[in-house]
Amino acid sequence: MNILEHRALRGPNYYSRYPAIFMRLDIGELEDRPSDTIPGIVERVTELLPTLYEHRCSVGRAGGFLERLERGTWAGHVVEHVAIELQNLIGFSVGYGKTVDSYDTGIYNVVYRYRDEACGLAAGVEAVDIVARLFNGDDIDISSVITRLKHVRDAHMLGPSTASIVDAAMRRGIPCARLDENSSYVQLGHGCRQQRIQATVTGRTNLISYGIADDKHWTKQVLGEAGIPVPRGCVCHSIDEALEAALDIGYPVVVKPLIGNHGRGVSTDIHDEQALQEAFAIASRRNSSVIVERYVKGEDHRLLVIDGKLVAAARRRPAHVVGDGQSTLQALIDRENQDPRRGIGHENLLTQIQVDEQSHRLIAQQKLTLESVIPKDEIVYLKPTANLSTGGTATDVTDDVHPDVKYTAERIARLVGLDIIGIDLLAETLTRPLEEQSAAVVEVNAGPGFRMHLSPTHGTGRDVGQHVIEMLFPDSEDTGRIPIVAVTGTNGKTTTVRLISHLLRQAGRSVGTACTGAIEIDNHTILRGDYSGPQAAATVLREPTVEYAVLEVARGGIMRRGLGFDECQVGVLLNIASDHLGENDIRTLDELARCKSVVIDAVRQEGTAVLNADDPRVLASREWARGDVIYFSLNPDSQPVRQHVHHHGVAFTVHDGAIVMRQGHVEATVIPVVDAPITFEGHARFNIANALAASAAAYALGLSIADIQLGLQTFHPSPGQNPGRTNLIDAGDMKVLIDYGHNVPALEALSELVSRIPAHRRICVASAPGNRRDEDLFSLGGQLASMHDFVFLCETDPRGRPDGETVNLLRAGAESEPGTCRVEVIMKERHAVDRAFDEAREGDLLVLLIEDIDHATERLRGRRFLPDTTTDSDAGGRS
Numbered sequence: 001m002n003i004l005e006h007r008a009l010r011g012p013n014y015y016s017r018y019p020a021i022f023m024r025l026d027i028g029e030l031e032d033r034p035s036d037t038i039p040g041i042v043e044r045v046t047e048l049l050p051t052l053y054e055h056r057c058s059v060g061r062a063g064g065f066l067e068r069l070e071r072g073t074w075a076g077h078v079v080e081h082v083a084i085e086l087q088n089l090i091g092f093s094v095g096y097g098k099t100v101d102s103y104d105t106g107i108y109n110v111v112y113r114y115r116d117e118a119c120g121l122a123a124g125v126e127a128v129d130i131v132a133r134l135f136n137g138d139d140i141d142i143s144s145v146i147t148r149l150k151h152v153r154d155a156h157m158l159g160p161s162t163a164s165i166v167d168a169a170m171r172r173g174i175p176c177a178r179l180d181e182n183s184s185y186v187q188l189g190h191g192c193r194q195q196r197i198q199a200t201v202t203g204r205t206n207l208i209s210y211g212i213a214d215d216k217h218w219t220k221q222v223l224g225e226a227g228i229p230v231p232r233g234c235v236c237h238s239i240d241e242a243l244e245a246a247l248d249i250g251y252p253v254v255v256k257p258l259i260g261n262h263g264r265g266v267s268t269d270i271h272d273e274q275a276l277q278e279a280f281a282i283a284s285r286r287n288s289s290v291i292v293e294r295y296v297k298g299e300d301h302r303l304l305v306i307d308g309k310l311v312a313a314a315r316r317r318p319a320h321v322v323g324d325g326q327s328t329l330q331a332l333i334d335r336e337n338q339d340p341r342r343g344i345g346h347e348n349l350l351t352q353i354q355v356d357e358q359s360h361r362l363i364a365q366q367k368l369t370l371e372s373v374i375p376k377d378e379i380v381y382l383k384p385t386a387n388l389s390t391g392g393t394a395t396d397v398t399d400d401v402h403p404d405v406k407y408t409a410e411r412i413a414r415l416v417g418l419d420i421i422g423i424d425l426l427a428e429t430l431t432r433p434l435e436e437q438s439a440a441v442v443e444v445n446a447g448p449g450f451r452m453h454l455s456p457t458h459g460t461g462r463d464v465g466q467h468v469i470e471m472l473f474p475d476s477e478d479t480g481r482i483p484i485v486a487v488t489g490t491n492g493k494t495t496t497v498r499l500i501s502h503l504l505r506q507a508g509r510s511v512g513t514a515c516t517g518a519i520e521i522d523n524h525t526i527l528r529g530d531y532s533g534p535q536a537a538a539t540v541l542r543e544p545t546v547e548y549a550v551l552e553v554a555r556g557g558i559m560r561r562g563l564g565f566d567e568c569q570v571g572v573l574l575n576i577a578s579d580h581l582g583e584n585d586i587r588t589l590d591e592l593a594r595c596k597s598v599v600i601d602a603v604r605q606e607g608t609a610v611l612n613a614d615d616p617r618v619l620a621s622r623e624w625a626r627g628d629v630i631y632f633s634l635n636p637d638s639q640p641v642r643q644h645v646h647h648h649g650v651a652f653t654v655h656d657g658a659i660v661m662r663q664g665h666v667e668a669t670v671i672p673v674v675d676a677p678i679t680f681e682g683h684a685r686f687n688i689a690n691a692l693a694a695s696a697a698a699y700a701l702g703l704s705i706a707d708i709q710l711g712l713q714t715f716h717p718s719p720g721q722n723p724g725r726t727n728l729i730d731a732g733d734m735k736v737l738i739d740y741g742h743n744v745p746a747l748e749a750l751s752e753l754v755s756r757i758p759a760h761r762r763i764c765v766a767s768a769p770g771n772r773r774d775e776d777l778f779s780l781g782g783q784l785a786s787m788h789d790f791v792f793l794c795e796t797d798p799r800g801r802p803d804g805e806t807v808n809l810l811r812a813g814a815e816s817e818p819g820t821c822r823v824e825v826i827m828k829e830r831h832a833v834d835r836a837f838d839e840a841r842e843g844d845l846l847v848l849l850i851e852d853i854d855h856a857t858e859r860l861r862g863r864r865f866l867p868d869t870t871t872d873s874d875a876g877g878r879s
Contacts, residue, residue: 036072076108164465189480233293319391323374396459422448489574533557537564781813
């Protein structure tokens with residue numbers, strides 16, 4: 001078997017409303033060997049992965065997949081189920097999958113759910129190998145497969161602390177995105193309503209307070225001056241200063257680096273000069289400034305305060321083992337490290353015990369070696385501090401905290417000024433006030449770990465991540481989302497996106513826009529290019545000032561990566577027409593309609609789907625639409641619209657020369673069609689449709705009729721406001737129309753406008769991307785010839801075709817069209833544009849269906865027909 005394509009679909013997609021892995025799989029000769037021809041395959045599968053019995057499959061009951069296997073199914077389907085179960089076996093609960101035929105014999109599209117992208121992809125690769133071995137009767141080492149997948153999981157998963165916050169956010173419905181796959185930098189929410197965390201440090205964490213927590217001497221100064229018990233000590237920069245400090249303080253002492261974390265470089269219970277010298281050397285390797293302070297007897301406790309409130313407390317004990325009277329110390333350590341809860345670093349609930357320099361010192365102090373047999377029930381401590389990161393254990397004592405201790409902890413958080421703070425307290429017990437016992441705060445931690453509270457070694461786990469979410473999003477109804485408007489269709493997407501964005505800006509909203517042409521943040525272009533895919537959506541949603549996101553959604557992005565968001569407030573489906581057929585197994589208009597309907601399927605339940613009632617396939621897609629539905633139509637007498645309005649649905653249509661909103665018996669006039677510049681006084685019917693769609697979307701977002709009217713009045717088809725989309729420029733002795741029509745339906749719509757513009761000759765420059773079918777390129781050439789007197793054809797984007805093939809198909813189509821149109825091929829677009837300008841005469845209309853708009857506008861400026869202000873984003877007035 002051969003994997004032809006393998007990628008993660010990171011949002012709603014053609015196959016699923018949820019993130020999924022897509023695999024295009026060539027099963028080769030196994031096409032002729034379904035599972036019922038493989039003797040004993042059910043028994044082998046059951047022995048290898050017994051939990052596959054739980055897979056219901058299409059049968060709908062436990063054991064269903066095994067029944068399908070016995071009756072006969074193909075290898076691609078088996079890969080789907082194995083990939084799902086491998087993820088379950090490493091701790092990711094997934095269940096959804098589907099395998100569908102392609103148009104090519106032996107090639108299947110295998111789709112299955114994932115929780116972690118890297119693990120989902122790795123599980124697919126392993127599943128293909130396992131299934132190939134199953135069908136060939138080869139041996140399979142499933143334990144090695146699981147081990148490899150666990151390594152992938154551990155390398156990519158969030159640590160427990162960050163994961164607890166993310167899990168709490170997701171339970172609330174707050175969208176989460178990792179901003180760096182190799183760290184715990186996470187965005188919660190979208191746009192202006194987002195919050196960011198890096199592990200347990202939030203965007204609200206005070207920098208000065210972080211500095212206080214990071215400097216142990218500064219911490220002691222702040223707390224000591226406020227009457228909080230802290231151990232006496234001082235900062236030393238040499239061993240001589242340390243020795244002098246120890247004599248002054250009195251042994252035993254603690255030695256630790258001034259700046260550090262996780263207990264690294266800390267030595268406790270130092271009783272003499274030799275031990276002090278060794279401890280100073282260890283600490284100074286971490287930081288040149290070393291603290292020597294009084295050793296405080298007592299249990300090690302961690303108090304966690306979030307948003308000024310104590311939410312958890314734990315008693316910690318250093319890494320240790322308990323003797324059994326038979327095993328050596330090394331054997332006991334090895335046995336303890338086999339605990340499945342222990343891992344490397346912070347990835348698991350407990351950390352493996354590493355025997356280091358400090359461990360050897362402690363072992364020697366106890367007059368032991370690693371080969372010593374430890375008596376039964378005797379405890380051997382292996383670390384000087386109780387940090388979980390060095391192998392320590394924790395017992396939850398939250399319910400035992402005395403009110404005075406609770407008050408002290410919350411006061412410390414206020415004194416230091418941290419929103420999330422871990423307080424390390426040495427005390428005999430937390431059940432009595434600190435002044436009644438031997439107790440001192442030894443340090444505080446910014447960005448404290450949550451592991452000991454989430455899943456303590458002993459006692460009740462605390463959902464501390466939930467407290468972080470309640471702090472960052474105090475309104476329980478706040479999901480951190482901004483309204484997203486997603487616009488799709490075959491034609492008109494870019495214009496509609498820009499018009500919706502303009503309507504929102506005119507109404508005073510801050511808008512992020514992504515479309516074919518650019519990403520704009522509040523009317524400022526930040527990136528130029530084709531930004532109609534999921535990565536562009538992610539860019540807009542990361543922007544901290546954006547209140548509304550308006551996103552163009554193209555077919556290619558849906559098929560390659562899914563949507564760049566999980567749901568939208570408004571989904572707009574403009575039309576379904578022939579374009580890009582043949583790509584990604586989308587070969588029919590019905591399949592294309594299903595692809596485009598992903599956008600309206602992603603609408604929130606309380607959101608709105610905006611549908612073109614004039615397009616039968618869009619109308620049929622209503623079955624996928626979520627939320628409310630608003631229709632738009634150029635035909636006020638449309639039966640679907642009348643019926644929808646009769647049932648108090650909302651529709652935008654045209655009546656008596658005006659754009660109107662209808663609902664029930666109410667009709668509200670929005671604007672006369674001729675007063676909306678984009679309609680070219682009503683001659684550009686396709687732009688009337690776009691204006692209707694944009695008005696419906698704006699209405700769904702809560703804009704008033706007056707807001708919509710103002711926006712439509714002030715949106716012009718100029719290079720400044722809608723570059724490359726029906727820009728009609730009066731160039732003195734001739735007119736220039738710049739557009740990006742690139743398929744037959746788009747040109748048919750444009751043809752009506754072109755025919756209504758008075759002209760002596762109509763001269764065109766055009767090309768088409770090479771990823772169209774031969775028949776589509778041929779038809780496009782014919783349409784160009786039917787509209788113009790002179791066509792200059794060029795080639796801009798072959799997309800895998802040999803040079804010249806695309807333009808020759810266009811020329812063949814143009815030359816097949818009856819009439820007198822002259823056709824000339826000039827390969828480079830710039831040269832073709834220059835040739836068209838040279839050919840144009842007074843009274844001609846020059847139609848430029850091009851990609852390089854800047855070159856054409858520069859030519860116009862060179863002739864002094866286009867002012868510089870047309871490059872401003874909202875330059876008013878039609879040229």
